Amino acid sequence: MRNVVVFDADETLLDLRPAVTGGLVVVLEEMRRLTPAAAGVSLADLESDWDAVFGEHAAAPVAQIRRAALARSLARAGLTAHLDELAALFFARRFALTRPFADALPALAALRREYALGYATNGNSRAERCGLAGEFTFELYAHDGGLPKKPAPEFYAAVVEAAGVPAEQIAYVGDSLAHDVVGPQRAGLRGIWLNRSGLPCPPEVRPDAELSTLAELPAVLRRMHTAKAG
Numbered sequence: 001m002r003n004v005v006v007f008d009a010d011e012t013l014l015d016l017r018p019a020v021t022g023g024l025v026v027v028l029e030e031m032r033r034l035t036p037a038a039a040g041v042s043l044a045d046l047e048s049d050w051d052a053v054f055g056e057h058a059a060a061p062v063a064q065i066r067r068a069a070l071a072r073s074l075a076r077a078g079l080t081a082h083l084d085e086l087a088a089l090f091f092a093r094r095f096a097l098t099r100p101f102a103d104a105l106p107a108l109a110a111l112r113r114e115y116a117l118g119y120a121t122n123g124n125s126r127a128e129r130c131g132l133a134g135e136f137t138f139e140l141y142a143h144d145g146g147l148p149k150k151p152a153p154e155f156y157a158a159v160v161e162a163a164g165v166p167a168e169q170i171a172y173v174g175d176s177l178a179h180d181v182v183g184p185q186r187a188g189l190r191g192i193w194l195n196r197s198g199l200p201c202p203p204e205v206r207p208d209a210e211l212s213t214l215a216e217l218p219a220v221l222r223r224m225h226t227a228k229a230g
């Protein structure tokens with residue numbers, strides 16, 4: 001039975017922030033083209049509208065949160081009637097700009113020789129729309145088939161089921177301590193923290209490993225399995 005490595009999507013394999021910013025920039029440009037009332041609306045306003053809606057509805061589907069956030073932003077300039085077209089504009093640009101980090105595809109290629117690879121996300125970054133088509137033996141998206149978001153235990157149970165191996169043979173890799181380390185560990189998986197920006201790890205959290213880049217992952221997994229075998 002092969003060991004399985006499962007990846008978070010956004011900010012782990014995918015460099016999402018520039019894509020979201022790019023999407024918001026075209027929305028703002030279009031708002032300003034539609035009405036002079038949008039001249040006083042800023043990119044920071046659009047970003048804070050997302051934060052506000054996300055804060056209130058964190059468990060909702062990401063596309064729904066984005067749409068509600070855009071509705072708030074459009075209301076700032078009396079453009080609520082344009083929600084459908086501006087949401088379509090946002091998502092088209094956001095997906096067109098979403099790309100894997102430079103270390104993602106080489107790491108997946110190296111790991112594929114030894115491990116089965118999975119993809120499991122709370123978001124709406126469909127692998128095939130983000131430069132990751134055909135990379136994984138399984139993909140899981142929160143809200144598909146009613147699946148609750150991480151860190152719900154049901155999410156990790158679905159990961160284990162999709163992986164088809166016992167939980168202890170699965171390593172979960174991601175940028176969020178709560179979603180990709182603590183949640184998986186509670187479900188019996190290994191939790192590997194991708195800490196690209198060198199954040200401090202709170203003492204109560206013990207990742208099974210910590211990486212600053214995905215390039216370190218093959219060696220880290222090899223050491224982990226050697227230690228276990230020893």
Ligand SMILES: [Mg+2]
Binds near residue numbers: 009011012174176
């Ligand atoms: Mg993430």
